Amino acid sequence: MATEHMLRMGDGKRIFLTKEKILADLKDGMADAVDLGEIPELSGDELDKLLDIIIMPARMVGVEPGMEVPVTHDIGTIRLDGDQGNSGVGIPSSRLVGCMMHERAFGADTMELGHIDYSFKPVKPVIAQEMQTMEVCQQNMVIPLLYGAMPNMGLYYTPDGPFENPGDLMKAFKIREAQESMEHAAKHLTRDIVWIMQRMMASGADGVNFDTIGAAGDGDLYASLHAIESLRKQYPDMYIEAGMAGELVLGLHGEMAYNGTVLAGLWPHQQAPLVAKAGANLFGPVVNTNTSRSFAWNLGRAVTFIKAAVKASPIPCHVNMGMGVGGIPMLETPPIDAVSRASKAMVEVAGVDGI
Amino acid sequence: MGMPITHIMTSGMSGIRAAGDLVARMEMSKSMRVGDAKNYVAKKLGVSTLDLSDEYVMRDLREELGIGVITSVAGAPKGIAAKMNIEKLLDLKINCCEKFRQKIR
Amino acid sequence: MSKEETFKMLSDAIVSCKKDAVEAAVQKAKNEGIAPAEIIEKGLAAGMNTVGIMFERGKLFLPHVMMAAGAMEAGVKILEADMPKDAAKKKLAVIVNGTVEGDVHDIGKSIVSTMLQSSGFEVHDLGRDVPLQDFIDKVKETGASMVGMSALMTTTLPGQREVIEMLKEQGLRDKVKVMVGGAPATQNWADKIGADCYAENASEAVARAKELLL
Numbered sequence: 035m036a037t038e039h040m041l042r043m044g045d046g047k048r049i050f051l052t053k054e055k056i057l058a059d060l061k062d063g064m065a066d067a068v069d070l071g072e073i074p075e076l077s078g079d080e081l082d083k084l085l086d087i088i089i090m091p092a093r094m095v096g097v098e099p100g101m102e103v104p105v106t107h108d109i110g111t112i113r114l115d116g117d118q119g120n121s122g123v124g125i126p127s128s129r130l131v132g133c134m135m136h137e138r139a140f141g142a143d144t145m146e147l148g149h150i151d152y153s154f155k156p157v158k159p160v161i162a163q164e165m166q167t168m169e170v171c172q173q174n175m176v177i178p179l180l181y182g183a184m185p186n187m188g189l190y191y192t193p194d195g196p197f198e199n200p201g202d203l204m205k206a207f208k209i210r211e212a213q214e215s216m217e218h219a220a221k222h223l224t225r226d227i228v229w230i231m232q233r234m235m236a237s238g239a240d241g242v243n244f245d246t247i248g249a250a251g252d253g254d255l256y257a258s259l260h261a262i263e264s265l266r267k268q269y270p271d272m273y274i275e276a277g278m279a280g281e282l283v284l285g286l287h288g289e290m291a292y293n294g295t296v297l298a299g300l301w302p303h304q305q306a307p308l309v310a311k312a313g314a315n316l317f318g319p320v321v322n323t324n325t326s327r328s329f330a331w332n333l334g335r336a337v338t339f340i341k342a343a344v345k346a347s348p349i350p351c352h353v354n355m356g357m358g359v360g361g362i363p364m365l366e367t368p369p370i371d372a373v374s375r376a377s378k379a380m381v382e383v384a385g386v387d388g389i
Numbered sequence: 390m391g392m393p394i395t396h397i398m399t400s401g402m403s404g405i406r407a408a409g410d411l412v413a414r415m416e417m418s419k420s421m422r423v424g425d426a427k428n429y430v431a432k433k434l435g436v437s438t439l440d441l442s443d444e445y446v447m448r449d450l451r452e453e454l455g456i457g458v459i460t461s462v463a464g465a466p467k468g469i470a471a472k473m474n475i476e477k478l479l480d481l482k483i484n485c486c487e488k489f490r491q492k493i494r
Numbered sequence: 495m496s497k498e499e500t501f502k503m504l505s506d507a508i509v510s511c512k513k514d515a516v517e518a519a520v521q522k523a524k525n526e527g528i529a530p531a532e533i534i535e536k537g538l539a540a541g542m543n544t545v546g547i548m549f550e551r552g553k554l555f556l557p558h559v560m561m562a563a564g565a566m567e568a569g570v571k572i573l574e575a576d577m578p579k580d581a582a583k584k585k586l587a588v589i590v591n592g593t594v595e596g597d598v599h600d601i602g603k604s605i606v607s608t609m610l611q612s613s614g615f616e617v618h619d620l621g622r623d624v625p626l627q628d629f630i631d632k633v634k635e636t637g638a639s640m641v642g643m644s645a646l647m648t649t650t651l652p653g654q655r656e657v658i659e660m661l662k663e664q665g666l667r668d669k670v671k672v673m674v675g676g677a678p679a680t681q682n683w684a685d686k687i688g689a690d691c692y693a694e695n696a697s698e699a700v701a702r703a704k705e706l707l708l
Binding site: 201202283284288324364 | 549551552554555556557558560564599601604605607608617619647650680681682683694
């Protein structure tokens with residue numbers, strides 16, 4: 035009987051597959067990425083390497099010495115003091131303590147200060163709190179500390195915001211009105227992001243991390259790109275990290291464009307050059323995990339997409355590798371064996387500049 | 390534990406334990422790809438790129454250069470003092486250090 | 495033109511998202527003597543299915559989906575006279591959809607509602623942060639045969655299980671299919687709470703709804 039190797043499903047469940055089945059899944063996942071993104075396949079050697087990584091007998095694997103990369107972070111300290119909703123572990127601690135723990139206990143290469151209501155819009159009323167926290171953290175820390183939040187353009191629609199919900203307008207076949215609502219919301223979002231980051235830079239922040247760009251579709255990306263562009267003009271030396279929400283830019287508007295390129299329907303390798311053009315220093319591509327497929331399928335797919343993004347990007351790529359992205363299973367306590375293998379694969383096969 | 394720590398243990402440069410923060414600064418401040426960032430930092434530190442993640446090499450070097458050490462050494466530059474030394478080492482400006490200087494009367 | 499070619503013509507017209515192209519195609523198919531029900535099911539609905547897949551692949555966008563749906567309505571209108579009374583207006587089934595209480599995420603759920611509506615279902619979208627009893631009340635009010643629930647946070651996910659329990663307590667569980675979705679939801683979760691199906695994305699939601707209800 036053929037040897038079976040332990041791996042996971044996309045939802046984290048443990049399964050056992052033969053080498054041949056694992057390789058078949060890697061190839062299937064790869065083929066899906068190639069088909070969707072119209073990007074090159076991985077080579078036979080690369081697929082073999084992924085197979086080797088998956089079937090390594092140890093619980094944790096590691097990159098070869100010399101291949102280590104910087105690891106950047108999102109969600110701030112919420113993973114420590116936050117609740118289950120953010121996979122937080124509920125340790126009551128100040129954000130200074132949380133940041134310093136990341137720097138000094140976890141070995142983080144960079145860190146992010148974030149707000150408990152982790153979107154840009156809710157930061158405005160509490161900006162003074164964010165500013166003073168940034169000042170205190172910068173006085174005590176050595177690693178780069180960015181200010182991070184999600185653009186989350188959905189907060190600008192009713193009932194949370196002033197503009198009519200485009201989803202409701204679309205369902206009523208009011209297409210142009212829906213598009214106008216998105217355009218107005220995008221302008222407001224850009225304005226708010228710039229306003230907030232001007233104050234954070236005045237407080238000594240190293241820069242900004244945009245988390246989950248595009249969560250509200252192409253308008254969300256449009257607003258973020260314009261914010262990046264504006265910030266870059268004002269702050270030539272600012273660190274700007276731009277991480278995506280999903281692998282595909284959802285075309286909710288369908289016609290919003292940046293630099294002559296329609297944003298709807300873009301895949302990671304197409305997103306990268308635009309993010310660089312806007313003025314970001316770091317791009318965080320995303321590939322979504324399919325919970326009904328094996329880890330091998332998801333990893334083959336994710337590595338294929340990310341490798342293409344790394345190649346197309348003029349700036350460093352720090353692949354998004356959290357719960358349910360980057361090949362990692364969708365589970366609030368992601369299995370260490372899967373996370374470790376996905377991490378190594380992204381560095382050694384996809385060639386990322388960081389995680 | 391399942392996410393940041395696992396990534397750092399698997400693939401990370403481990404921050405101020407070694408030279409990860411310095412390489413990250415070059416990626417972020419100058420949009421350097423990881424290879425170029427490592428070469429730049431290694432040259433500035435006078436070490437090889439392999440040494441950048443080597444605790445044996447980096448622990449004493451960081452203390453000598455005053456760029457922040459992972460264990461809390463009394464009297465060693467911390468926070469903005471350490472970052473001002475990083476500015477000189479890497480030949481770049483760090484925002485909080487600029488703000489600090491602007492506040493000195 | 496063979497029947498298969500006609501169905502392809504109808505489907506392609508839908509995918510073009512152009513109302514006049516769909517109207518012309520429907521008229522042509524009608525002139526060829528194809529039964530209205532077949533024109534709708536094998537031509538227009540098949541086209542809407544393709545539109546859904548192309549949306550998920552990033553080739554078409556939400557306005558296109560709505561234009562295609564609008565074009566389909568226009569095409570079906572042409573066939574009304576030849577169908578039993580109200581048959582053309584008849585929806586495939588009634589679905590209640592919403593994001594569970596405590597969860598304010600909206601976008602994915604709205605896309606699912608839009609796609610279900612475009613595929614011929616009558617959709618009652620309750621919005622987001624929906625009190626759990628509201629799902630039950632709307633099912634009773636509309637006679638819905640399916641309730642869809644989205645949750646994007648692990649803290650709000652249990653709301654999906656609670657609604658299923660409430661359906662059982664109120665004697666409705668046998669009459670209503672339950673579909674769950676949202677980032678933290680998985681097939682495993684759906685099985686655990688006794689949902690009828692889980693959908694990974696909007697296209698899957700349409701496919702699952704059709705499998706369970708038609």
